[in-house]
Amino acid sequence: MGKIATNIVASGNGWSMGDVVCTFGPEDRSFEEQHTTISITIVVEGSFQYRSTFGSDVLSPGSLLLGNLGQPFECRHEHGTGDRCLAFFYSPEFFERAGLAGIFPAHRIPAISDLSPWIVEARQAIERAEGVTFEELAHGLPAAVLATLGVSRQLNPSAADERRISTVLRFIEGNLSEPLPLERLASTAKMSEFHFLRSFKQVTRVTPHQYIMRARLRQAAVRLKTSSDKVLEIALDTGFGDLSNFNHAFRAEFGVSPTRFRS
Numbered sequence: 601m602g603k604i605a606t607n608i609v610a611s612g613n614g615w616s617m618g619d620v621v622c623t624f625g626p627e628d629r630s631f632e633e634q635h636t637t638i639s640i641t642i643v644v645e646g647s648f649q650y651r652s653t654f655g656s657d658v659l660s661p662g663s664l665l666l667g668n669l670g671q672p673f674e675c676r677h678e679h680g681t682g683d684r685c686l687a688f689f690y691s692p693e694f695f696e697r698a699g700l701a702g703i704f705p706a707h708r709i710p711a712i713s714d715l716s717p718w719i720v721e722a723r724q725a726i727e728r729a730e731g732v733t734f735e736e737l738a739h740g741l742p743a744a745v746l747a748t749l750g751v752s753r754q755l756n757p758s759a760a761d762e763r764r765i766s767t768v769l770r771f772i773e774g775n776l777s778e779p780l781p782l783e784r785l786a787s788t789a790k791m792s793e794f795h796f797l798r799s800f801k802q803v804t805r806v807t808p809h810q811y812i813m814r815a816r817l818r819q820a821a822v823r824l825k826t827s828s829d830k831v832l833e834i835a836l837d838t839g840f841g842d843l844s845n846f847n848h849a850f851r852a853e854f855g856v857s858p859t860r861f862r863s
Contacts, residue, residue, distance in 0.1 A: 602628045602681070609726060610734035614694030617734050618687045619726060622648070625681030632674050637689040638702055639667035640741055642719050646683030649676040654707040659683075662711030662719060664745065666704040673707070686722050688738055698794040700742055701751050714748055728845070735782045736807050739797050761799040764789040768800070769811075776816050777839050782808060816840065817853045824862040831858045 602624030610617045620641070647660040652673040659665055665685070667673070669692060677683070695702035709715065718741055725733035757765070768789045772780060785808055786796035800808050816838045823834045835846035835858075850858045 602677075606687070610738070612735060612738060614691040614697070615738040616689045617738060618689065620685045620687050621682070622646075622675075622677075622684070623682045624648075624675070624677045626678050628677065630674050630676040632672055635667035635669060635671045635673065637667070638669050638692065638695060638704075639665075639687055639689050640745055641665040641667070641685045641687040642722055644684045644686055644723065646680065648683050649678060650674070650707065651676075652707045657708045659708065660711070662716070664709040664715065664719075666707050666709065666745065668703050668707075671707075686726060688741060690738075690742065695742065697792065698739075698742065700746060700794075704745070705749055705751065709745065709748060712748070715744060718744055733809055736797060736809050739782065739793050740801075740807070743794070743798060757799045757802045761791075761795075762803055764791060764796075765800055765803045768796075769804075772808075772812055772815060776812070776819055777837055780808070780812055780839075812839075813849060814853065817850055820846070820850065820858070821854065821861060824858055831862075834858070 602622065604620065604622045604624070606618040606620045608616050608618045641664065643659050643661050643663050643665065645661060647658055650657055650659050650665060650673060652671055692702050718737065721733060722737055725737065768785050771788050772785070782793055782797065785800075786793045789796050789799075791799065797808070800811075804811055806814075820834050820838045820840075823829060823838070824831070827834075829837075831846075832843050835843050838846075840846040840849070847857060850861070854861055
């Protein structure tokens, strides 16, 4: 008999993210369940049939499964065994703090280009265990999903928002060697985490994590050219937790390894 194993890889105030592996197959009998949280689930591998009050659909890699609190559902694997999903679980209070609708008007979003960057980022984050990226995904994904469904609209940043984001940009530049989680940055901006993340992306066109990563890499590149410090020392001083992550990020940004860049 198949089973479902959920490994919670990250969590925060009112949210958690799980790597969910299912081994049910055609021989297993389906049964009705009920969503105990609000959830957004990214299908990574395999496929399965899903039925709820919204009807019945086949979920496949790249598609999103949306669960409303208390909503009954049934999953079947008539066409093959197993699947793997990345699931974000939310409390109703999380959506209330974000000022977002806590009820989805559908249970499925097919694989579409608008949400592909979010799906790719989630896959990369879970492969590299990047906690900061999990945090940004958890706060940004609900708004992106609701916008795709036409439930919410995107507001342009105000002059006050731009001023607060500018303050945070200066704060980041002065504290690159320190941990800079989303909560700390939002507090510096005197904004909620949800409003801050949305405004930051609108002003800078990148997420806080992407901005910080590139700022740290630029700082490291300057030190590589102007000092004789060891690569490991530079990596740790510029906020990278280990040499492997630093080398990977540096090569992705500059096209060569730190050692090659220095020479």
